[in-house]
Amino acid sequence: MSKRFTLSLDAMGGDNAPRMVVEGINIARARLPDVTYLLFGDRASLRPLVERHPRMRDVVEIRHTDQAVADEDTVSAALRSGRQTSMRLAIDAVAGGEAAGVISAGNTGALMALAKHVLKTLPGIDRPAIATYFPTTRGESVMLDLGANVECDADNLVQFAVMGEVFARNVLGLKQPSIGLLNVGVEGFKGNDAVRDASAILRGSNLPIKFHGFVEGDDIGAGTVDVVVTDGFTGNIALKTTEGTARLFGRFLREALTSTMAARIGAWLARSALEGFRIRIDPRRYNGAMFLGLNGICVKSHGSTDELGFAHALCVAADLVAGGLNERIKEDLERLISAQSEISAAVSG
Amino acid sequence: MSKRFTLSLDAMGGDNAPRMVVEGINIARARLPDVTYLLFGDRASLRPLVERHPRMRDVVEIRHTDQAVADEDTVSAALRSGRQTSMRLAIDAVAGGEAAGVISAGNTGALMALAKHVLKTLPGIDRPAIATYFPTTRGESVMLDLGANVECDADNLVQFAVMGEVFARNVLGLKQPSIGLLNVGVEGFKGNDAVRDASAILRGSNLPIKFHGFVEGDDIGAGTVDVVVTDGFTGNIALKTTEGTARLFGRFLREALTSTMAARIGAWLARSALEGFRIRIDPRRYNGAMFLGLNGICVKSHGSTDELGFAHALCVAADLVAGGLNERIKEDLERLISAQSEISAAVSG
Numbered sequence: 105m106s107k108r109f110t111l112s113l114d115a116m117g118g119d120n121a122p123r124m125v126v127e128g129i130n131i132a133r134a135r136l137p138d139v140t141y142l143l144f145g146d147r148a149s150l151r152p153l154v155e156r157h158p159r160m161r162d163v164v165e166i167r168h169t170d171q172a173v174a175d176e177d178t179v180s181a182a183l184r185s186g187r188q189t190s191m192r193l194a195i196d197a198v199a200g201g202e203a204a205g206v207i208s209a210g211n212t213g214a215l216m217a218l219a220k221h222v223l224k225t226l227p228g229i230d231r232p233a234i235a236t237y238f239p240t241t242r243g244e245s246v247m248l249d250l251g252a253n254v255e256c257d258a259d260n261l262v263q264f265a266v267m268g269e270v271f272a273r274n275v276l277g278l279k280q281p282s283i284g285l286l287n288v289g290v291e292g293f294k295g296n297d298a299v300r301d302a303s304a305i306l307r308g309s310n311l312p313i314k315f316h317g318f319v320e321g322d323d324i325g326a327g328t329v330d331v332v333v334t335d336g337f338t339g340n341i342a343l344k345t346t347e348g349t350a351r352l353f354g355r356f357l358r359e360a361l362t363s364t365m366a367a368r369i370g371a372w373l374a375r376s377a378l379e380g381f382r383i384r385i386d387p388r389r390y391n392g393a394m395f396l397g398l399n400g401i402c403v404k405s406h407g408s409t410d411e412l413g414f415a416h417a418l419c420v421a422a423d424l425v426a427g428g429l430n431e432r433i434k435e436d437l438e439r440l441i442s443a444q445s446e447i448s449a450a451v452s453g
Numbered sequence: 454m455s456k457r458f459t460l461s462l463d464a465m466g467g468d469n470a471p472r473m474v475v476e477g478i479n480i481a482r483a484r485l486p487d488v489t490y491l492l493f494g495d496r497a498s499l500r501p502l503v504e505r506h507p508r509m510r511d512v513v514e515i516r517h518t519d520q521a522v523a524d525e526d527t528v529s530a531a532l533r534s535g536r537q538t539s540m541r542l543a544i545d546a547v548a549g550g551e552a553a554g555v556i557s558a559g560n561t562g563a564l565m566a567l568a569k570h571v572l573k574t575l576p577g578i579d580r581p582a583i584a585t586y587f588p589t590t591r592g593e594s595v596m597l598d599l600g601a602n603v604e605c606d607a608d609n610l611v612q613f614a615v616m617g618e619v620f621a622r623n624v625l626g627l628k629q630p631s632i633g634l635l636n637v638g639v640e641g642f643k644g645n646d647a648v649r650d651a652s653a654i655l656r657g658s659n660l661p662i663k664f665h666g667f668v669e670g671d672d673i674g675a676g677t678v679d680v681v682v683t684d685g686f687t688g689n690i691a692l693k694t695t696e697g698t699a700r701l702f703g704r705f706l707r708e709a710l711t712s713t714m715a716a717r718i719g720a721w722l723a724r725s726a727l728e729g730f731r732i733r734i735d736p737r738r739y740n741g742a743m744f745l746g747l748n749g750i751c752v753k754s755h756g757s758t759d760e761l762g763f764a765h766a767l768c769v770a771a772d773l774v775a776g777g778l779n780e781r782i783k784e785d786l787e788r789l790i791s792a793q794s795e796i797s798a799a800v801s802g
Contacts, residue, residue, distance in 0.1 A: 178642050241704055251637050254645050288600050288689040293527055296603050296686060321693025325701035334690075337645060340637040341687050342694045344670025349698040352674035353734060355590055357706070360723075360730035367726035374710060374719025381709035385702060 108138045109425055111418065112203035115145030116172035116190040117210020119408045122146070125209070126153040128414030130160060135415075136422050142197050144169055144190040169193055173214045175407065182214030183221065191215060195222045198400045204425040205401030207392075207417050215404055216252050216395060223400035226437055231256075232397035233264045234336070234404065235271060236343065237390055240327025246272055247324065247332040250393055251340035258301035261285065261333055265306055267396045268331035269313050270436040275424065276330070284319035284329035286338060294318065298335065347387055354385070388413035392420030399434075401425055457487045458774050460767065461552035464494030465521035465539040466559020468757045471495070474558070475502040477763030479509060484764075485771050488512070491546050493539040495519055518542055522563045524756065531563030532570065540564060544571045547749045553774040554750030556741075556766050564753055565601050565744060572749035575786055580605075581746035582613045583685070583753065584620065585692065586739055589676025595621055596673065596681040599742060600689035607650030610634065610682055614655055616745045617680035618662050619785040624773065625679070633668035633678035635687060643667065647684065696736055703734070737762035741769030748783075750774055 113129075115122040122145050129141055140163045143150055147168035154160050171189045173182045182189075187196070191210050197203040199222045208215050216232065225232055235248035248264050249256070256264075265283050272281035285303055287295040292303070295318065306315040316329045321342060324332055334342065361371040361378075371378060383389070387406075391413035395402040401424045405417035462478075464471040471494050478490055489512045492499055496517035503509050520538045522531045531538075536545070540559050546552040548571045557564050565581065574581055584597035597613050598605070605613075614632050621630035634652055636644040641652070644667065655664040665678045670691060673681055683691065710720040710727075720727060732738070736755075740762035744751040750773045754766035 176640060239701065241701055254637060254643075286690060288603060288686055291525060294603075321690040321695075322697030322700065324694055325697030337637055338687055338690050341635060341670040341683075341691055345673055345691045345694045346670075346698045348671030348674030349695045350702065351671065352588065352590055353699065353702050356733050357730055360726040360733075363726050363729070367723040370719040370721070370723030370726070372719070373722065374716040377709040377712050377716035377719070380712070381705055384705050384709075 108140075109204040109422075110140045110142055110197075110202065111421055111425070112142040112194040112197035112206045113144065114172075114191040114194040114206070114208035114210050114215075115143040115150055115166075117208040117215075117407070118405060118414070119209075120410055121209060122149050123153060124409065124411040124414050126150065126157075126160075126164075127411030128418060129164065130157050131411055131415035132418040132422075133160075133163065135419055139163070139418075139422055141165070142167060142194070142203055144193040144197075145172070146170055167193065173211050173218075175211050177211055177214055179213045179217040182211060183217055192218055192222070195219050195400075195402070198402070199223055205403065205421040207403045207405060207414075207421050209405035209407050209409060209414060209417070212251060212404055212407075215402070219395055219398055219400070219402045223398045223402065225397050226399055226434055228437065228442070229263055229267070229397040231260055231263070232395050233267060234339075234393045235268065235396050236393045238324060238332070238346075239385070239390065240325055242327030244276070245324065245327055245330055245332060246276065247334070247339055247343065248396060249334065249336040249339050250343050251336045252395070253336040255337070256298055256335035258298050258305060261298060261302035261335065262305050263397070265302070265313065265315070265331070265333045266311070267437065268333055271394075271396060272330050274432050274436065278330055280314050281330035282314045282316045283331045283333060284316045284323060286324075286332055286334035286342070287318040287320065290318045290320065292318075302333075350385055350387060354382075388416055390416075392417030394420065394424065457489075458553040458771075459489045459491055459546075459551060460770055460774070461491040461493065461543040461546035461555045463521075463540040463543040463555070463557035463559050463564075464492045464499055464515075466557040466564075466756070467754060467763070468558075469759055470558060471498050472502060473758065473760040473763050475499065475506075475509075475513075476760030477767060478513065479506050480760055480764035481767040481771075482509075482512065484768055488767075488771055490514070491516060491543070491552055493518055493542040493546075494521070516542065522560050522567075524560050526560055526563055528562045528566040531560060532566055541567055541571070544568050544749075544751070547751070548572055554752065554770040556752045556754060556763075556770050558754035558756050558758060558763060558766070561600060561753055561756075564751070568744055568747055568749070568751045572747045572751065574746050575748055575783055577786065578612055578616070578746035580609055580612070581744050582616060583688075583742045584617065584745050585742045587673060587681070587695075588734070588739065589674055591676030593625070594673065594676055594679055594681060595625065596683070596688060596692065597745060598683065598685040598688050599692050600685045601744070602685040604686070605647055605684035607647050607654060610647060610651035610684065611654050612746070614651070614662065614664070614680070614682045615660070616786065617682055619781075620743075620745060621679050623781050623785065627679055629663050630679035631663045631665045632680045632682060633665045633672060635673075635681055635683035635691070636667040636669065639667045639669065641667075651682075699734055699736060703731075737765055739765075741766030743769065743773065
């Protein structure tokens with residue numbers, strides 16, 4: 105299959121934009137030699153950044169706009185703010201077929217609302233969800249939703265389970281990924297109505313889904329299941345709690361390894377192993393949250409990331425595009441969603 | 454003030470009970486020389502464990518019962534299961550004045566329900582909350598609720614904020630602890646109704662509380678605030694996600710430090726610093742979740758903890774008792790709750 109395609113970028117979104125966007129492209133070029141980029145943003149800022157890198161002009165096209173969505177904009181403000189923001193134009197490029205996927209490090213709520221408005225959701229999906237890879241002791245898992253849907257009912261959670269399953273099968277290449285519902289305990293009576301009802305639907309269904317049941321917060325890192333399903337409030341807090349814990353531990357470890365002369369010498373001897381450890385837990389390696397359930401590929405980069413993190417987000421989007429996976433996900437989803445609708449109807453009836 | 458008091462223990466609760474209960478007492482004795490213990494549980498199992506330690510019989514009194522609350526019991530089953538379970542008898546000892554506090558590593562839901570039923574809540578508190586210390590880059594914070602209340606409205610969250618504030622002031626000794634509400638973003642429009650309304654009440658009030666506003670998951674480890682307030686669903690998952698992340702990082706670090714000969718030698722040289730790091734992040738150091746809002750001191754140990762963790766839970770309970778802090782908390786709470794009620798009434802009116 106061909107790997108030639110174009111990604112459209114909101115060059116003005118993110119704390120370190122537009123510099124980290126252009127530098128991120130430069131880092132990603134080695135891994136994505138055949139990808140070209142549409143950069144939406146302020147031409148006067150972008151041109152000198154692009155020109156710092158020889159031959160980058162061959163793969164980058166700047167489309168000027170002087171409007172951008174602000175981080176503090178509400179979703180409704182972003183929807184009202186017109187069609188000329190860098191974020192909106194970057195999404196439009198996907199809808200119009202000019203680009204195969206869009207990446208932004210801007211305002212998450214605005215990106216989701218605009219992407220949903222412009223690209224529309226897949227058939228059977230009420231609400232798209234945000235998903236990300238997660239390191240575990242067994243490899244990698246996927247968790248969703250990470251903040252698109254602050255309040256979720258059982259049907260939303262079941263749809264997330266279906267999307268997560270299809271994603272894990274098609275993108276992670278797992279034959280039969282296991283799905284867990286995040287809860288405060290593994291016993292059936294634990295939790296709120298949404299998780300209990302979602303569990304009943306997933307258990308009662310004969311969807312071709314390997315439903316593990318409830319999992320707890322420590323199962324995320326343990327890799328107990330391949331797909332962790334939760335509402336966007338809980339998922340967002342779990343994700344950011346992990347980031348905070350990682351930072352805390354990194355700091356404690358640094359303090360320990362500089363606390364005595366013996367520790368310093370030991371750390372120096374172990375420096376390449378410690379560097380491997382640092383890279384393994386580097387949150388930038390996991391940058392690039394995927395919006396699932398949309399009729400188009402959309403990846404959200406962390407707002408505070410640097411060029412390395414942004415390059416990873418580009419690779420996440422490119423991976424989704426390169427395999428033509430969105431098409432397979434759509435087909436799988438339609439099949440599963442129609443099965444799920446029958447089951448939901450049977451359960452409610 | 455005198456430090457002579459008695460703690461009552463559910464000797465049959467927890468995966469490693471009753472052995473870890475008795476061994477935990479033995480470990481805690483050095484730090485708590487004047488504390489005596491009432492052990493509720495199976496005498497035939499407990500006596501040989503106690504007799505392994507010289508002079509432990511001087512500080513331990515065994516009260517026999519052959520009934521215990523099972524981990525898989527629902528709350529209603531635990532409430533129905535009669536007055537002769539080791540958990541119930543241990544709580545009764547506090548209500549009856551024989552003991553100054555109760556500790557159990559058993560079923561959390563049952564412990565909360567029984568403690569609430571027997572000890573009652575403090576005036577103005579609808580629902581008690583579970584709180585724990587948390588390591589941060591700035592020292593220690595407190596987070597609540599960690600699972601007692603799966604669904605919370607704004608009033609519940611405000612009460613948790615008040616309890617957390619009073620606790621941090623009296624137990625952590627902070628002059629003016631800062632309070633944050635856990636949310637998916639720091640902007641005022643983010644989150645669900647409960648957190649937004651709670652924030653409005655806390656901001657609008659002239660309670661003598663330093664309300665920081667919303668905090669995110671990564672603020673927990675950063676120590677952005679002294680008290681992190683959240684509902685029991687989110688709090689439980691944040692806490693366990695931290696534990697899982699800690700385990701994951703410990704494993705990655707071990708793998709790195711045994712990956713090459715240079716790393717092994719380095720780790721050996723740095724072994725005492727690494728041991729200090731290991732101790733610093735040892736979850737057993739943070740074992741002992743406090744039930745706040747009850748008319749009596751009740752501490753829940755992690756069910757899977759060992760004797761070292763259980764000893765820490767004993768110390769947590771002893772610290773709460775030793776300072777006569779529950780009395781000060783009650784006074785402060787009554788004052789704050791009455792102020793809060795006036796404000797809530799003003800807001801709703």
